[in-house]
Amino acid sequence: MLIIENLTKTYDNGFTALRNINLEIPDGQFVSIIGLSGSGKSTLLRCINRLIDPTDGRILWNGLDITRATDDELRQIRRRIGMIFQQFNLVKRSSVLTNVLSGRLGYMNPVYSLINYFPNSEKERAVAALQRVGIADKANNRASALSGGQQQRVGIARALMQEPEMLLADEPVASLDPATSHSVMKYLQLLNEEDGITVLCSLHFLSLARAYADRVIALKDGRLEFDGLPKDIDNERFKQIYGEDAVEVEIH
Amino acid sequence: MNASASASSGSRAAFRRLLFVGGAVLLLIIFAYGWTVTDIDFSVPQQPQRQENVGNALRELLSPRVFDQDYEILNTTTSFGMSCSDGWSASAPAVDGDQPYIIITPTCAESGEVVTIDGYNFAPDSLARVNWIGSDGERRIRQVIGASEDNFVTENDGTFQVQIDVPRIRGSAGETHTIEVQGRFPIGSPRLSETTLLVLEKMSETIFLALIATAVSILPSAILSFLAAHNLMRPIKIPLGNLLVTFILFPVGAVIGALILGGVGKFAFNLVGAPASTASAGVILLFGTAAATRRLGANALNDHPSIPRTLLNAALGAVAVTAGIGLLGGVSALIGRYTSEGDFGFIGVFLSSVGQLIDLIIVLIAAVVGAFTLSSMGTTLTRDALKEVSLPLSRILGAVLGGVAGIILLGAAATVSLGAAWMGLLPPIIAAALGASVLPSLFQRFFRGGQRQIVLSRTERLLNMALSWIGALTAFVVTFAVLNVGRALVEGSAPPRLVLFNVLGVDLYLYVAEAMLIGAVLGAVTGGIAGTRSSFPAGSVLYTATRTILNALRSIEPLIMGLVFVIWVGIGPFAGVLALALHSIASLGKLYSEQIESIDSGPIEALESTGANRLQTIMYAVVPQIIPPYIAFTMYRWDINVRMSTIIGFVGGGGIGFVLQQQINLLRYRDAGVAVLAIAIVVSILDYASAAIRERYT
Numbered sequence: 001m002l003i004i005e006n007l008t009k010t011y012d013n014g015f016t017a018l019r020n021i022n023l024e025i026p027d028g029q030f031v032s033i034i035g036l037s038g039s040g041k042s043t044l045l046r047c048i049n050r051l052i053d054p055t056d057g058r059i060l061w062n063g064l065d066i067t068r069a070t071d072d073e074l075r076q077i078r079r080r081i082g083m084i085f086q087q088f089n090l091v092k093r094s095s096v097l098t099n100v101l102s103g104r105l106g107y108m109n110p111v112y113s114l115i116n117y118f119p120n121s122e123k124e125r126a127v128a129a130l131q132r133v134g135i136a137d138k139a140n141n142r143a144s145a146l147s148g149g150q151q152q153r154v155g156i157a158r159a160l161m162q163e164p165e166m167l168l169a170d171e172p173v174a175s176l177d178p179a180t181s182h183s184v185m186k187y188l189q190l191l192n193e194e195d196g197i198t199v200l201c202s203l204h205f206l207s208l209a210r211a212y213a214d215r216v217i218a219l220k221d222g223r224l225e226f227d228g229l230p231k232d233i234d235n236e237r238f239k240q241i242y243g244e245d246a247v248e249v250e251i252h
Numbered sequence: 253m254n255a256s257a258s259a260s261s262g263s264r265a266a267f268r269r270l271l272f273v274g275g276a277v278l279l280l281i282i283f284a285y286g287w288t289v290t291d292i293d294f295s296v297p298q299q300p301q302r303q304e305n306v307g308n309a310l311r312e313l314l315s316p317r318v319f320d321q322d323y324e325i326l327n328t329t330t331s332f333g334m335s336c337s338d339g340w341s342a343s344a345p346a347v348d349g350d351q352p353y354i355i356i357t358p359t360c361a362e363s364g365e366v367v368t369i370d371g372y373n374f375a376p377d378s379l380a381r382v383n384w385i386g387s388d389g390e391r392r393i394r395q396v397i398g399a400s401e402d403n404f405v406t407e408n409d410g411t412f413q414v415q416i417d418v419p420r421i422r423g424s425a426g427e428t429h430t431i432e433v434q435g436r437f438p439i440g441s442p443r444l445s446e447t448t449l450l451v452l453e454k455m456s457e458t459i460f461l462a463l464i465a466t467a468v469s470i471l472p473s474a475i476l477s478f479l480a481a482h483n484l485m486r487p488i489k490i491p492l493g494n495l496l497v498t499f500i501l502f503p504v505g506a507v508i509g510a511l512i513l514g515g516v517g518k519f520a521f522n523l524v525g526a527p528a529s530t531a532s533a534g535v536i537l538l539f540g541t542a543a544a545t546r547r548l549g550a551n552a553l554n555d556h557p558s559i560p561r562t563l564l565n566a567a568l569g570a571v572a573v574t575a576g577i578g579l580l581g582g583v584s585a586l587i588g589r590y591t592s593e594g595d596f597g598f599i600g601v602f603l604s605s606v607g608q609l610i611d612l613i614i615v616l617i618a619a620v621v622g623a624f625t626l627s628s629m630g631t632t633l634t635r636d637a638l639k640e641v642s643l644p645l646s647r648i649l650g651a652v653l654g655g656v657a658g659i660i661l662l663g664a665a666a667t668v669s670l671g672a673a674w675m676g677l678l679p680p681i682i683a684a685a686l687g688a689s690v691l692p693s694l695f696q697r698f699f700r701g702g703q704r705q706i707v708l709s710r711t712e713r714l715l716n717m718a719l720s721w722i723g724a725l726t727a728f729v730v731t732f733a734v735l736n737v738g739r740a741l742v743e744g745s746a747p748p749r750l751v752l753f754n755v756l757g758v759d760l761y762l763y764v765a766e767a768m769l770i771g772a773v774l775g776a777v778t779g780g781i782a783g784t785r786s787s788f789p790a791g792s793v794l795y796t797a798t799r800t801i802l803n804a805l806r807s808i809e810p811l812i813m814g815l816v817f818v819i820w821v822g823i824g825p826f827a828g829v830l831a832l833a834l835h836s837i838a839s840l841g842k843l844y845s846e847q848i849e850s851i852d853s854g855p856i857e858a859l860e861s862t863g864a865n866r867l868q869t870i871m872y873a874v875v876p877q878i879i880p881p882y883i884a885f886t887m888y889r890w891d892i893n894v895r896m897s898t899i900i901g902f903v904g905g906g907g908i909g910f911v912l913q914q915q916i917n918l919l920r921y922r923d924a925g926v927a928v929l930a931i932a933i934v935v936s937i938l939d940y941a942s943a944a945i946r947e948r949y950t
Contacts, residue, residue, distance in 0.1 A: 049861050070639060079863030089854030094876045102872045106863025113868040155858075162862055 001026055002048070002166065002198065007057035009043050009222075017043040019222040021057070025200070027165070030192045032213035032230070033202040036242060039219040041202035045168045048200070049081045050074055061166075079106030082159025082197075086171035088151040092144035096135070096154050099143050100126040103161030122161075129157040133187055149180035156187055167191065169201040173208065185212050206233065206248055309921050316925030320445035321438050328352045328371070329432045333360035334387070334418070335425035354433050363420040366397065371412045371433055379403045380412065380435040384419050387427035392419060406435070447923040450911060455930045458907035461825045461900075462893035465832035470886060473837045477844030478870065479798040484848060488791025488866075493638040493646065493784025494631055496653035501630040502623045503660055509570070509622015514615035516571055517578035521611055524582030537579050540572060562632050570625040574618045581610025638784055646783040654779015655772045658686065662771030666735070666764040670747060676740040679767045680731040686774040687727025691719035693781045731770050735763060798841075805838035810896050814905040825906025832893050832900065840889050847881040848874060880949035887942040894938050898931045 007021040017040045025031055033041045046052040048059060050066060059066040066077055082103075090099045101118050104125070108118070118126075130136040133153035138146060143154060152172060159167055169188060173181035189212050192199045203209050209216050210230040218226035218233075218241040225241050226233065233241075238248055296302065330353075352373040361367050374380060381403050382394045396404050396414035406412045421429075444452075478484055490498075523533040585607025591600030610617075641649060665682050669675040695715070732738065740747055750762040782788075814831035821827050855873035864872070901909025908927055915924040 051857060051861055070635070075863040075865060077863075078861060081861070083858065083861040085854065085858060087854050089852075089858035091855045091873060091876045092852075093880075094872075098872070098876075102859055102864070103862050105859065105865075105868040105872060108868070110865055110867050113864075113871045116871070158858070158862070168861075 001060075001062060003058075003060040004048075005058045005060070007044070007047060007059065008055050009040075009047060009052065010055045017222050018047065018054070018219075021219075021222075021224055023217065023224070023227070025198060027198055028192070028196045030189065030199045030212060030214045031201070031217060032209035032215070033200065033217045033219065034204075034206060034209055034241065035202075035219035035225070040222040041219055042170050043222075044219065045083075045170050045200060045202060048166075048168060049078050049083060051083075075106055079162050080164055081166045081168060082162050082164035083168040083170070084152065084155040084159055084172050086174045088148075088155045088175075090143040090151055090154055090158075092142070094143060095139070096130070096141055096143055096146065097123070097126055097139040099154055100129055100139075100157045100161055103129075103158035106162065126157070126161060129160040130154075132160065133157050147180075148176050149183060152176065152180075152184050153187065156184070156191070160191070164197055166198040166200070169199065171202050171204065174204055181208065182211075188212070206230075206238065312921035313925040313928060315922055316929050317445050317922040318448050318926055318929070319442045321442045322440060323436045323438055325434050326352060326437055327432050327434050328354050329385075329430050330354050330356055331359075332356055332367075332418075332429045332431050334421070334427055334429050335362050336360035337426055352433075352435055354431070356431055361418050363418050363425075365418050366415050367418055368413060368415050369431065369433065371406065371414075371435070372410070374406045374410045374412065374433075374435045375437045376406060376408045376410045378406050378436050378438070380406055380433055382414065382416055383432040383434060384416075385430040385432055386419075386421045387424045387429055388421070391432070394419065445926070447915075447926045451908065451926045451930045454901075454908040454911050454927075455934060457825055458897045458901075458909075459894060459934065461828050461905075461907050462832065462890055462897045465829045465836055465897070466886060466890045466893050468829075469833045469836035469840055469889070473840035473844055474882070476798055476802065476837065476841040477848060478874075479794055480802060480841055480845035481848035482792075482795055483851075483853060484870070484874070485791035485795035486789075488789075488794075489787040490790045491638065491784065492779065492782050492786050492788045493641075493649060493653065494635060495788050495790055496650075496657045496779065496784070497630045497634050497638075498627040499657045500653065500660060501627040503664075505623040505626025506619040507622075508626060509574075510615050510619040513570060513574040513618035513622050517574040517614040517618050520575040520578030521582040521585075521614060524579065524586050530586070533579055533582065537576070540576070544572060559632060563629050566625050566629050566632075570621050574614070574621055577610060577617055578614055581607045581614065583607075585611070641784060643783065643785075646785045647780050650783045650786075651776045651780030653784065654782075655776035657779070658771035658773070658775020659768045660771075661686075661775070662767040663764055666761075666767035670749065670761070670763070673740045673744045673746055676735065676737040676747060679735060679770075680728045680737060683731040683770055683774055684724040684728040686771075686778055688720040688724040690727075690774070690777055690781065691723040692716045693778075695719055697781055727770075727774060731767070734766055734770060799845075802838045802841045805834065806842060808835070810835040810900060811903050814900050814903045818904040823904035823906070828897055828900040828905030828907055831905055832896055835896075836889055836893060839892075840885060843885045843889075844878070844882060847878050847885070851877040884946040884949040887945045891935075891938050891942040895935055898935070 002023070002025040004021055004023040004025075007018055008016070009018040010016045021040075021044065033044065035041050043052060047054045048061075048066070050069070054067055057067070061077065064073075064077060066074070069077055091102070094102075101122060104118070104122050105113060108122075112118070127136055127139060130139055133156050135146075135150055135153055135157075138150065138154075143151060146154065155172075167188070172188070173184050176184060185208060188199055188201060191197045201213070206216075210233075213230055216226065216228065216230045216233060217224065218237075220241055226237060235248075239246060350373050352371065354372075355370045357368050357370070369382065371380070382396060384392045384394050386392065393402050394416045395402055396416055399414075404412065404414055520533070523529045523536075584603040588600045588602070588604030588607055591597065592604060593600070638646075638649075661682060662679055665679045669678045735747065747761075747763040749759075751759045752762045752765050753760055810831045813834055814827055817827040817830040821830065851874060855877070856869055859869045859873045897905070897907045897909070898912075899909045901907045901911070902913050904910070908931060912924055912927040912931075915921075915927065
């Protein structure tokens with residue numbers, strides 16, 4: 001259970017990205033976060049694993065107060081929360097396998113990282129993770145040699161290495177074409193259904209949210225605008241979230 | 253309205269024109285003044301004497317003495333009848349295979365007449381001259397007709413035909429004279445000149461000088477570059493309490509480390525040598541490595557050991573590292589001792605030298621290891637406790653710890669400033685840095701109710717800045733006055749060393765004690781207001797300090813550093829290596845750190861989100877991205893160092909510059925030309941090679 005209480009974030013430049021957000025997300029849910037660019041989707045996701053420190057409010061996860069965790073505790077929490085990114089955030093010059101293995105660093109003795117050593121059991125785990133996303137044959141390629149959709153699958157495999165209980169996906173398909181988008185979303189759905197991983201996924205397209213999410217959260221100017229089932233977003237709600245001039249586009 | 257608009261735009265245009273003219277005049281004035289200051293005078297280069305001099309110098313520079321040739325002079329003679337009577341006949345020329353011979357036509361003539369000399373079998377395109385040996389036996393050089401010098405050049409088939417006047421030699425008519433041709437014959441094939449051999453030797457010294465200076469600078473500058481990269485450092489914030497504990501324990505750990513670990517290191521170093529102890533050292537090294545590997549293998553996964561376990565690990569690790577370095581030093585000294593003979597003796601000499609270095613600095617290494625170990629142990633012990641202290645207690649703790657830290661900081665600064673007069677500015681500057689934070693935090697504490705302001709309005713920012721400056725200036729002036737820095741600056745002498753009292757065999761000077769008092773007050777006030785729980789931008793402070801030092805070092809030319817190192821280690825390439833290495837560290841540190849600042853931050857964010865710690869994030873997200881530019885910049889630096897090392901010899905830093913300077917001073921421009929040629933060749937080859945390699949990696 002993830003509980004967010006009165007979450008507020010004001011950046012150093014004075015911009016308030018989140019205002020007083022309250023949410024309860026039960027384990028195993030597939031939650032989609034929608035809203036315009038700048039509405040606070042990325043900030044909300046990054047506050048949950050504290051890549052961004054919130055200004056005010058609390059985030060409780062399975063009883064742990066993430067907002068008050070020390071550096072050490074935070075690392076313990078983070079290694080159970082996977083994250084994938086719009087720009088994939090792979091090390092382009094490193095091999096696919098190394099990129100995937102780096103998802104396991106939170107579990108490794110830091111001394112080993114100095115000599116770039118991973119036990120064989122971890123390498124097998126990495127290959128298994130790549131197999132799950134269907135690109136085990138690319139393990140020894142450089143990450144930069146892969147297509148966008150493949151790179152995002154490497155990102156998912158990297159998150160899988162953490163054995164995550166929750167997955168934060170920040171616009172995972174915004175840089176991909178529609179067909180690839182669906183393939184990546186299907187993998188997220190698979191992890192949600194098979195492994196019971198809670199997924200929080202921010203999306204641009206409402207149609208994707210309708211297709212994959214159990215629940216939709218809409219943000220507007222940092223406020224919670226809507227929290228409910230995908231099918232409850234009618235035309236009027238849509239215009240509330242995206243503005244009067246918006247027209248819904250479908251992505252197939 | 254239109255009229256007024258056009259009038260205003262008209263006046264603006266006029267103003268602009270005025271500005272333009274004014275700017276042009278100003279530029280003219282600056283250039284004219286610069287012309288005078290730099291003594292530019294075109295009449296000097298027109299002087300014929302100077303033109304001739306520079307022409308000669310350039311001619312010699314462009315005729316480098318690269319090759320040499322040995323010669324022998326062979327004399328070929330034939331007889332000649334001066335105003336001969338009938339019946340005189342010349343001796344027949346000895347025409348003998350490939351020996352040189354000459355034929356005179358006519359063989360008999362009056363003084364003042366012209367005779368022709370034909371020569372055969374001489375060296376082609378070689379010098380020769382004609383001597384007239386009179387009946388009196390005196391040898392006279394005869395210039396050939398049409399020549400301006402004594403020598404003439406033979407044809408390319410080894411023959412020649414020249415004409416000379418028959419000289420007037422009183423009272424020698426009717427006598428037999430001898431005509432001699434001295435020909436120059438090369439011995440063997442041309443070879444490289446002595447100068448060339450010297451230049452080649454010095455050039456290889458130059459290249460290796462640059463190589464070693466670059467190589468030793470790579471590791472320090474790579475480490476510094478991480479500290480000087482703002483994208484890595486700025487996010488690092490540490491609770492003030494933890495930082496103060498670390499800071500206070502650092503010197504304590506250094507002393508303990510030097511005493512205890514230093515002894516361990518020395519012991520390990522000396523263990524190697526005698527057969528029995530060498531064997532035991534080998535066993536220790538073997539088992540130590542095996543045990544360490546096994547322990548690490550068991551802990552491949554991060555199991556977050558308990559606090560006592562962590563402390564024990566840290567202590568054992570410190571002992572192992574110091575002993576290991578000591579053993580390595582001992583081993584390399586030992587191997588060096590037995591391999592420093594023979595053709596590959598330089599390897600042994602190198603190993604001995606490494607061993608010697610480790611022997612010299614083992615106590616220093618132990619101090620550093622001890623400092624880091626003790627401060628990390630202290631952090632481990634106090635972290636949890638410091639997190640839970642209440643606000644009032646955190647202020648009291650902050651004041652106490654801050655006071656102690658201030659004493660250490662200013663005490664250290666004052667001790668350093670005992671060295672030289674202008675170092676006396678160090679304590680006031682550090683006091684100013686401490687004082688800068690006092691007033692703004694006081695203001696916030698008492699007028700803002702201690703609430704942390706997220707966003708400051710413009711006026712508040714200005715107010716804060718003003719308060720910072722006031723605090724900094726006050727602290728500076730007070731420290732300056734108390735420590736009497738002004739007197740030191742004027743007289744150029746370090747502060748007096750009045751011994752206040754003696755602590756454990758160490759003299760405490762009055763001057764240092766005063767600085768410590770100031771440090772205690774400033775540290776206590778700052779720490780007390782902030783409290784141990786406030787976060788301190790340790791990364792930004794470290795970043796600024798590293799950048800400042802790098803920039804200061806970089807602004808000193810290697811030639812000037814070379815002057816100082818020549819005083820320290822004497823004339824020779826060692827001084828050059830030190831000077832170039834120091835400058836390379838500063839310069840590569842900056843270049844490297846700029847590469848870190850320009851990497852893609854995405855992978856860093858991604859790895860942080862997986863729970864990797866800072867070291868792991870750097871190893872897996874930063875290092876792979878910076879290796880290619882690091883290689884490129886290292887090559888570039890080697891290139892620069894080769895150029896630099898060609899002139900570091902001018903100040904005694906070894907290498908080819910030394911030869912070049914000597915030859916220029918001796919006005920031997922042909923020999924200087926060889927050095928210039930060698931520099932040009934090597935620099936252009938390296939330029940090309942480094943460009944090619946850089947292109948591959950960027």
